[in-house]
Amino acid sequence: DQQVKQNSPSLSVQEGRISILNCDYTNSMFDYFLWYKKYPAEGPTFLISISSIKDKNEDGRFTVFLNKSAKHLSLHIVPSQPGDSAVYFCAATPDNYGQNFVFGPGTRLSVLP
Amino acid sequence: GAVVSQHPSWVICKSGTSVKIECRSLDFQATTMFWYRQFPKQSLMLMATSNEGSKATYEQGVEKDKFLINHASLTLSTLTVTSAHPEDSSFYICSARGGGNTEAFFGQGTRLTVV
Helix, strand or coil, X not given: CCCEECCCCEEEEECCCCEEEEEEECCCCCCEEEEEEECCCCCXXXXXXXXXXXXXXXXXXXXXXXXXXXXXXXXXXXXXXXXXXXXXXXXXXXXXXXXXXXXXXXXXXXXXX | CCCEEEECCEEEECCCCCEEEEXXXXXXXXXXXXXXXXXXXXXXXXXXXXXXXXXXXXCCCCCCCCEEEEEEEXXXXXXXXXXXXXXXXXXXXXXXXXXXXXXCEECCCEEEEEC
Protein backbone atom coordinates (compact mmCIF):
# COMPACT_ATOMS: atom_id res chain seq x y z
CA ASP A 1 0.00 0.00 0.00
CA GLN A 2 1.71 3.13 -1.24
CA GLN A 3 1.29 5.96 1.21
CA VAL A 4 2.93 8.48 -1.10
CA LYS A 5 2.10 8.34 -4.78
CA GLN A 6 3.55 10.05 -7.78
CA ASN A 7 1.36 8.86 -10.60
CA SER A 8 3.45 10.25 -13.44
CA PRO A 9 6.62 8.19 -13.83
CA SER A 10 7.96 10.68 -16.36
CA LEU A 11 7.39 14.20 -17.64
CA SER A 12 8.88 16.13 -20.54
CA VAL A 13 8.83 19.90 -20.66
CA GLN A 14 10.30 22.46 -23.01
CA GLU A 15 13.03 24.71 -21.64
CA GLY A 16 11.60 27.93 -20.26
CA ARG A 17 8.19 26.45 -19.60
CA ILE A 18 6.68 25.44 -16.29
CA SER A 19 7.19 21.93 -14.91
CA ILE A 20 4.49 20.66 -12.58
CA LEU A 21 5.15 17.52 -10.61
CA ASN A 22 2.35 16.02 -8.59
CA CYS A 23 2.24 13.96 -5.43
CA ASP A 24 -0.64 12.43 -3.48
CA TYR A 25 -0.60 10.87 -0.06
CA THR A 26 -3.00 8.76 1.93
CA ASN A 27 -1.78 8.97 5.52
CA SER A 28 -3.48 11.81 7.37
CA MET A 29 -0.70 11.70 9.98
CA PHE A 30 1.74 13.21 7.51
CA ASP A 31 2.40 16.77 8.46
CA TYR A 32 5.55 17.74 6.67
CA PHE A 33 6.39 17.27 3.02
CA LEU A 34 9.60 17.53 1.08
CA TRP A 35 10.81 17.36 -2.47
CA TYR A 36 14.14 15.85 -3.39
CA LYS A 37 15.96 15.86 -6.69
CA LYS A 38 18.14 12.97 -7.70
CA TYR A 39 20.66 12.54 -10.48
CA PRO A 40 21.75 9.02 -11.49
CA ALA A 41 24.29 7.42 -9.14
CA GLU A 42 24.04 10.29 -6.66
CA GLY A 43 22.22 10.78 -3.40
CA PRO A 44 19.02 12.85 -3.39
CA THR A 45 19.35 16.58 -2.86
CA PHE A 46 16.84 18.43 -0.76
CA LEU A 47 14.91 21.03 -2.77
CA ILE A 48 12.06 22.48 -0.82
CA SER A 49 9.67 21.57 1.95
CA ILE A 50 6.30 22.61 3.30
CA SER A 51 4.58 22.21 6.60
CA SER A 52 0.91 21.39 6.75
CA ILE A 53 0.15 24.75 8.32
CA LYS A 54 1.01 26.37 5.01
CA ASP A 55 -0.42 25.96 1.55
CA LYS A 56 2.48 27.41 -0.39
CA ASN A 57 6.21 27.74 -0.07
CA GLU A 58 8.44 29.40 -2.60
CA ASP A 59 12.19 29.30 -3.09
CA GLY A 60 13.52 30.84 -6.26
CA ARG A 61 12.27 28.91 -9.26
CA PHE A 62 10.69 26.26 -7.05
CA THR A 63 7.25 26.52 -5.46
CA VAL A 64 5.47 23.80 -3.57
CA PHE A 65 1.71 23.88 -3.14
CA LEU A 66 -0.15 21.83 -0.55
CA ASN A 67 -3.83 21.00 -0.56
CA LYS A 68 -4.27 19.20 2.72
CA SER A 69 -7.96 18.44 2.26
CA ALA A 70 -7.19 16.72 -1.02
CA LYS A 71 -3.99 15.18 0.33
CA HIS A 72 -2.19 16.54 -2.69
CA LEU A 73 0.93 18.54 -3.24
CA SER A 74 2.70 19.77 -6.30
CA LEU A 75 6.09 21.14 -7.19
CA HIS A 76 6.26 23.92 -9.77
CA ILE A 77 9.52 24.76 -11.49
CA VAL A 78 9.50 27.90 -13.55
CA PRO A 79 11.25 28.53 -15.80
CA SER A 80 12.45 24.98 -16.38
CA GLN A 81 16.08 24.53 -17.31
CA PRO A 82 17.90 21.55 -18.88
CA GLY A 83 19.84 21.13 -15.63
CA ASP A 84 16.55 20.41 -13.89
CA SER A 85 16.37 17.07 -15.71
CA ALA A 86 16.45 14.50 -12.92
CA VAL A 87 14.20 12.26 -10.89
CA TYR A 88 12.08 14.11 -8.35
CA PHE A 89 10.93 12.37 -5.20
CA CYS A 90 8.12 13.55 -3.01
CA ALA A 91 8.53 12.59 0.66
CA ALA A 92 6.29 12.86 3.67
CA THR A 93 6.74 12.49 7.39
CA PRO A 94 4.79 13.08 10.57
CA ASP A 95 6.13 16.29 12.03
CA ASN A 96 7.88 14.46 14.80
CA TYR A 97 11.57 14.68 15.24
CA GLY A 98 13.35 11.54 14.15
CA GLN A 99 10.53 10.01 12.18
CA ASN A 100 11.47 8.42 8.91
CA PHE A 101 10.43 9.76 5.56
CA VAL A 102 8.12 7.92 3.21
CA PHE A 103 9.12 8.47 -0.37
CA GLY A 104 7.03 8.37 -3.50
CA PRO A 105 8.23 6.36 -6.50
CA GLY A 106 9.63 9.41 -8.23
CA THR A 107 8.94 11.29 -11.45
CA ARG A 108 11.63 11.56 -14.10
CA LEU A 109 11.65 15.10 -15.48
CA SER A 110 13.24 15.79 -18.84
CA VAL A 111 13.66 19.42 -19.81
CA LEU A 112 14.18 19.68 -23.54
CA PRO A 113 16.32 22.50 -24.92
CA GLY B 1 22.47 22.88 3.61
CA ALA B 2 24.13 20.41 5.91
CA VAL B 3 26.69 18.01 4.52
CA VAL B 4 26.54 14.25 4.72
CA SER B 5 29.48 12.31 3.38
CA GLN B 6 29.17 8.68 2.35
CA HIS B 7 32.13 6.46 1.60
CA PRO B 8 32.99 4.66 -0.58
CA SER B 9 31.06 5.92 -3.58
CA TRP B 10 31.44 2.58 -5.29
CA VAL B 11 32.78 -0.82 -4.36
CA ILE B 12 33.17 -4.17 -6.06
CA CYS B 13 33.54 -7.21 -3.86
CA LYS B 14 33.60 -10.96 -4.19
CA SER B 15 30.65 -13.05 -3.20
CA GLY B 16 30.91 -14.13 0.43
CA THR B 17 32.92 -11.17 1.63
CA SER B 18 31.70 -8.28 3.78
CA VAL B 19 31.58 -4.63 2.85
CA LYS B 20 31.37 -1.65 5.17
CA ILE B 21 29.82 1.66 4.09
CA GLU B 22 30.33 4.79 6.17
CA CYS B 23 28.01 7.75 6.54
CA ARG B 24 29.24 10.88 8.25
CA SER B 25 27.49 14.14 9.07
CA LEU B 26 30.18 16.75 8.64
CA ASP B 27 28.69 19.88 10.12
CA PHE B 28 25.89 18.81 12.40
CA GLN B 29 25.11 16.15 14.94
CA ALA B 30 22.97 13.45 13.41
CA THR B 31 20.81 12.01 16.11
CA THR B 32 19.00 9.89 13.55
CA MET B 33 20.39 8.23 10.46
CA PHE B 34 18.55 6.30 7.82
CA TRP B 35 19.79 3.71 5.38
CA TYR B 36 18.08 3.26 2.04
CA ARG B 37 18.47 0.93 -0.87
CA GLN B 38 17.53 1.82 -4.40
CA PHE B 39 16.99 -0.68 -7.16
CA PRO B 40 17.20 0.55 -10.76
CA LYS B 41 14.29 2.76 -11.72
CA GLN B 42 12.67 2.33 -8.34
CA SER B 43 12.17 4.55 -5.36
CA LEU B 44 14.24 4.65 -2.23
CA MET B 45 13.42 1.78 0.09
CA LEU B 46 14.06 2.41 3.74
CA MET B 47 16.11 -0.40 5.25
CA ALA B 48 16.60 0.79 8.78
CA THR B 49 16.55 3.75 11.12
CA SER B 50 19.25 4.23 13.71
CA ASN B 51 19.45 6.58 16.64
CA GLU B 52 22.80 7.34 18.16
CA GLY B 53 23.66 4.88 20.87
CA SER B 54 20.67 2.63 20.21
CA LYS B 55 20.09 -0.47 18.18
CA ALA B 56 18.82 0.14 14.69
CA THR B 57 15.18 -0.40 13.84
CA TYR B 58 14.88 -2.51 10.71
CA GLU B 59 12.04 -2.42 8.23
CA GLN B 60 10.08 -5.56 7.58
CA GLY B 61 11.89 -7.93 5.28
CA VAL B 62 15.36 -6.54 5.95
CA GLU B 63 17.71 -9.08 7.49
CA LYS B 64 19.32 -7.68 10.61
CA ASP B 65 22.17 -10.16 10.56
CA LYS B 66 22.97 -9.44 6.97
CA PHE B 67 22.84 -5.66 7.10
CA LEU B 68 24.61 -4.63 10.27
CA ILE B 69 24.11 -1.01 11.25
CA ASN B 70 26.15 0.79 13.86
CA HIS B 71 25.49 4.38 14.95
CA ALA B 72 28.13 4.75 17.61
CA SER B 73 28.52 8.51 17.49
CA LEU B 74 26.51 11.58 16.56
CA THR B 75 28.44 11.96 13.32
CA LEU B 76 28.99 8.42 12.09
CA SER B 77 26.84 5.48 11.10
CA THR B 78 28.05 2.39 9.29
CA LEU B 79 26.27 -0.24 7.24
CA THR B 80 28.03 -3.56 6.85
CA VAL B 81 26.76 -5.96 4.23
CA THR B 82 27.87 -9.34 5.50
CA SER B 83 28.49 -12.38 3.32
CA ALA B 84 27.52 -10.40 0.26
CA HIS B 85 25.79 -12.09 -2.65
CA PRO B 86 25.18 -10.82 -6.18
CA GLU B 87 21.57 -10.04 -5.30
CA ASP B 88 22.87 -7.53 -2.74
CA SER B 89 24.25 -5.47 -5.61
CA SER B 90 22.44 -2.16 -5.41
CA PHE B 91 22.75 1.53 -4.68
CA TYR B 92 22.82 2.22 -0.94
CA ILE B 93 22.14 5.71 0.37
CA CYS B 94 22.29 7.09 3.88
CA SER B 95 20.63 10.17 5.23
CA ALA B 96 21.01 12.03 8.46
CA ARG B 97 18.72 14.19 10.49
CA GLY B 98 19.48 16.27 13.52
CA GLY B 99 20.90 19.54 14.68
CA GLY B 100 17.46 21.09 14.67
CA ASN B 101 16.91 20.28 11.01
CA THR B 102 13.59 18.82 10.02
CA GLU B 103 14.97 17.93 6.64
CA ALA B 104 17.13 14.90 6.14
CA PHE B 105 20.32 15.31 4.18
CA PHE B 106 21.60 12.55 2.01
CA GLY B 107 24.97 11.08 1.33
CA GLN B 108 26.24 10.63 -2.20
CA GLY B 109 25.29 6.97 -2.25
CA THR B 110 27.37 3.82 -2.65
CA ARG B 111 27.14 1.58 -5.68
CA LEU B 112 27.81 -1.97 -4.48
CA THR B 113 28.53 -4.65 -7.04
CA VAL B 114 29.00 -8.20 -5.81
CA VAL B 115 30.69 -10.53 -8.28
